[in-house]
Amino acid sequence: MKLTRRDLLITFVKGAALSALPMSAYKILSPSEVHAALKESNIRWGFIVDTDKCVGCGFCVKACKLENEVPYDVEVSRTWVERYIIMKDGRTMIDTPHAGRDGFTTQSVRGADVNPKNIAKAFFVPKLCNQCENPPCVQVCPVGATYQTPEGVVLVDRSWCIGCGYCIMSCPYGARFFHPVHKVAEKCTFCYHRLVKGMKTACVDACPFGARQVGNLKDQNDPVTKQVLTQRVAVLKDSFGTKPQVYYIGLDENVR
Amino acid sequence: MTAGLHELAVHGAEWTTKELFTYPNEFVYWTIQIVMYPYITGLVAGAFVLSSLYHVFGQEELKDIAKFALVFSLALLIVAPMPLLFHLQQPMRNWEVMFTPHFTSAIAAFGMVYSFYMAIVVGEIWFVYRKFFIEKAIALKEAKGMYNRILGMVYKALTLGSYDLSEKAVHTDHKIIKFLAALGIPVACFLHGYAGFIFGSVKANALWMTPLMPVIFIMSAIVSGIALCMLTDIIIMEWQKFRIKHTRKKAKISAEEVAGAEIDVVRKSAKYLVGAMIAALVLELVDLIFRGYTAMKSWDILRHVIYDMDFTKIFIMQYGIGNLLPFILLLMPKLTVKRAALATTLVLFGVFMMRWNVVIGGQAFSNSFAGYMHYHLPIIPHNAETFKEGVLGALFMGALPFVLFYFFNKIIPAIKYIKPVDNQ
Numbered sequence: 001m002k003l004t005r006r007d008l009l010i011t012f013v014k015g016a017a018l019s020a021l022p023m024s025a026y027k028i029l030s031p032s033e034v035h036a037a038l039k040e041s042n043i044r045w046g047f048i049v050d051t052d053k054c055v056g057c058g059f060c061v062k063a064c065k066l067e068n069e070v071p072y073d074v075e076v077s078r079t080w081v082e083r084y085i086i087m088k089d090g091r092t093m094i095d096t097p098h099a100g101r102d103g104f105t106t107q108s109v110r111g112a113d114v115n116p117k118n119i120a121k122a123f124f125v126p127k128l129c130n131q132c133e134n135p136p137c138v139q140v141c142p143v144g145a146t147y148q149t150p151e152g153v154v155l156v157d158r159s160w161c162i163g164c165g166y167c168i169m170s171c172p173y174g175a176r177f178f179h180p181v182h183k184v185a186e187k188c189t190f191c192y193h194r195l196v197k198g199m200k201t202a203c204v205d206a207c208p209f210g211a212r213q214v215g216n217l218k219d220q221n222d223p224v225t226k227q228v229l230t231q232r233v234a235v236l237k238d239s240f241g242t243k244p245q246v247y248y249i250g251l252d253e254n255v256r
Numbered sequence: 257m258t259a260g261l262h263e264l265a266v267h268g269a270e271w272t273t274k275e276l277f278t279y280p281n282e283f284v285y286w287t288i289q290i291v292m293y294p295y296i297t298g299l300v301a302g303a304f305v306l307s308s309l310y311h312v313f314g315q316e317e318l319k320d321i322a323k324f325a326l327v328f329s330l331a332l333l334i335v336a337p338m339p340l341l342f343h344l345q346q347p348m349r350n351w352e353v354m355f356t357p358h359f360t361s362a363i364a365a366f367g368m369v370y371s372f373y374m375a376i377v378v379g380e381i382w383f384v385y386r387k388f389f390i391e392k393a394i395a396l397k398e399a400k401g402m403y404n405r406i407l408g409m410v411y412k413a414l415t416l417g418s419y420d421l422s423e424k425a426v427h428t429d430h431k432i433i434k435f436l437a438a439l440g441i442p443v444a445c446f447l448h449g450y451a452g453f454i455f456g457s458v459k460a461n462a463l464w465m466t467p468l469m470p471v472i473f474i475m476s477a478i479v480s481g482i483a484l485c486m487l488t489d490i491i492i493m494e495w496q497k498f499r500i501k502h503t504r505k506k507a508k509i510s511a512e513e514v515a516g517a518e519i520d521v522v523r524k525s526a527k528y529l530v531g532a533m534i535a536a537l538v539l540e541l542v543d544l545i546f547r548g549y550t551a552m553k554s555w556d557i558l559r560h561v562i563y564d565m566d567f568t569k570i571f572i573m574q575y576g577i578g579n580l581l582p583f584i585l586l587l588m589p590k591l592t593v594k595r596a597a598l599a600t601t602l603v604l605f606g607v608f609m610m611r612w613n614v615v616i617g618g619q620a621f622s623n624s625f626a627g628y629m630h631y632h633l634p635i636i637p638h639n640a641e642t643f644k645e646g647v648l649g650a651l652f653m654g655a656l657p658f659v660l661f662y663f664f665n666k667i668i669p670a671i672k673y674i675k676p677v678d679n680q
Contacts, residue, residue: 005428073264074265074266074269075269077280082277094626095277098280142361142362142364143361162347163349164340164344169285169286171460172459174279178266180267184345240460256625
């Protein structure tokens, strides 16, 4: 067989064209098309953390770990409570032993005793995923395993995540980690499985002081929405442009 | 219900120690394999650019090293994504990156850029060696013996059925080679620039986030690629000289001739190496100065990481041993082969340290800016994880391109100076 270069190249082009044919079966959707297909939801889940009410008991962390089957004794957690101690000399001490799971029962921070006389102010700050309106974790996932539901909650598909850790790196809040059992990215879901059944999140139900509240931000009569609209609230690290949807009442400038 | 899970380990907890306040979920998640990934990708890009200097810009002195660099870049390119495979928590799902890419992610571009670049490298190699394949296929047609028959079939397959060796065809080959080599330069830069983009675009990371990151990565890629090709070339030439000197048979060329060719290549390549080193260094210093001068919120903790915690790794190992010292060695007059070998080894070490300081250094501090994390590289593995993401896994990745090249060289001789095969 005498095959000229011309024939060879033509064969290559034909081959490429033929192999491209099955590709036409796929349709690439624009984000707006997807949005239209999914229909806009009349729910946008949001969260309020009233730091004035938090006493650092850690019930929320306990409840979360049990509800969402995050191994109890590992360091990582979907939600955690931070303790801030600001000294009279301006120093700030922060800790969250076991993610605050067992509460804050000693006056020492990482083994060093703190003299109460020198404390200017101290408070607790519960943290969880901010379910950002513009979530960087969803943006960077190379396979689309993490996504935003129409109600604004960011979820992870455990059967699809490849475990590259890019989403963990991209979260400014440290909300993500690898699940020790499933070996995929793990995060707070606002207890999506409970919300869709009309229940509250496990942490909200566990909080004895009402420091945590979850609600529909699209409903102006929702108590959470009312507070967001009428009170002085703040969000964490807004300079990242992530548009967090967890609002804090009484947020101090020392909070990281 | 979770009592049985007590001994469960969190990924990253094995090699991370924490200091002061960090978020509970923060660990050093990206480890040695993520250092190896941009390092090897960088070597690919650099090796290809070096080979293109001959094919596109006609730098005749680089002729021999160019062919070697081209085939070596293929070996490196095949290994390039493997560190990621070792790093993934679900490695069996790796194909999803290629087949269900999510295009807003920098990593998703990998499939396309990688395949495109692979096509260019393989294509260029084919055109460079086309004449050789045909000659071999014809010569081995009637060959006796199992080995030669198999080899003959391999070469026959490699000709892709084209036996046209007319002057016109060979001329077209050269034109296509030049085109592919030229096209390969921007694609090689893109491949590595995008590796830099993966880091530079992480807005949550104060150390990584800079628009300069892709450019810094490209320049250091070229530095490392040229250095690796020079070093490997020197080792191979020395081996040739050693063989010629210690063989009883009369070699076709003398050890002196090899040495003469060797020093020419080394001196010429050294000039490009120094040029690329200056560019890389300037970019890195601009970044550092800019951070210090603008002193954004993150600067307090970055300053501590750069000037205190990682001072030895950055200023002694990366800039001192990996940049300044080889710079002096290469610029001193009358460059010798031994001096070049030492200098390029140091350069390779320096670029590795640069990757280390970016990847590990970027995770040395908490996103709360109130604490630090220290990475302890696992040396002796006690499970799969500490092997994969430990020193042994990294060495395995580092050795693999050389093993591949050894086999490639059997089929497509990229280094054979005793009996040179001229395809150009």
